[in-house]
Amino acid sequence: MIITQKRNLDDLMENIKRYKSFFLVGCSECASLCGTGGTPELAAMKEKLEGDGKKVTGTFLAKTGCQVLGTKVELKPYKDALAETECILVMSCGAGTQTAVDLFKDKPVYATNDSLFLGNMTRMQIFDERCSLCGECILDKTGGVCPVTACPKGIMNGPCGGTNNGKCEVSSDIDCAWVKIYTRMKDTDQLEDMKKINKPKNWAAHKKPMTLNVREKKEEGTK
Numbered sequence: 001m002i003i004t005q006k007r008n009l010d011d012l013m014e015n016i017k018r019y020k021s022f023f024l025v026g027c028s029e030c031a032s033l034c035g036t037g038g039t040p041e042l043a044a045m046k047e048k049l050e051g052d053g054k055k056v057t058g059t060f061l062a063k064t065g066c067q068v069l070g071t072k073v074e075l076k077p078y079k080d081a082l083a084e085t086e087c088i089l090v091m092s093c094g095a096g097t098q099t100a101v102d103l104f105k106d107k108p109v110y111a112t113n114d115s116l117f118l119g120n121m122t123r124m125q126i127f128d129e130r131c132s133l134c135g136e137c138i139l140d141k142t143g144g145v146c147p148v149t150a151c152p153k154g155i156m157n158g159p160c161g162g163t164n165n166g167k168c169e170v171s172s173d174i175d176c177a178w179v180k181i182y183t184r185m186k187d188t189d190q191l192e193d194m195k196k197i198n199k200p201k202n203w204a205a206h207k208k209p210m211t212l213n214v215r216e217k218k219e220e221g222t223k
Ligand code: SF4
Pocket: 130, 131, 132, 133, 134, 135, 136, 137, 138, 139, 146, 147, 148, 149
């Protein structure tokens, strides 16, 4: 999931102060779990704006805010509210915000959140970064622990000389990723595979901006 945090509210209010009417968009997926764009957060933002003398024309919780066509369909019942809206506030990740940019061609769109990383919720509202979307996954060679993300240096064949009692030299708050990899591979009887040298990281596998057309790939596969 995409982990988000709320942006500085004073800063946001300063940026949007020239608008009088707002339509609020949340997301029922990651932003809801992060507590940045679910039903309670939409209600709190509505209350804040109305307290500041602004008009809120509607609040809307997208099923999956980064799904452009689905969100477009879900927004149909809000046509009248949107007609009297000056500004759209999106309370999801950067992808959800850009769904709104795609859909609202004639209205300014503002993001209320910072998008931080792709991660897992390990306990309620506690998130760990687990994948850097490197474009060339090596989890099958590292016992399922990601060195690209969990090692601050992204070392492909570790550990480095600074590892210390299972901790990372960059910060003693962090477990050394390569000690985690070793432990995991030992526990799962894969240590033999650790003797193989991993290739240098192909950073070109992660170029920006990336696109993926799965339909085209399927068609190619049938030729
Ligand atoms: S190796 Fe790359 S794709 Fe695989 S988990 Fe790590 S960052 Fe993500």
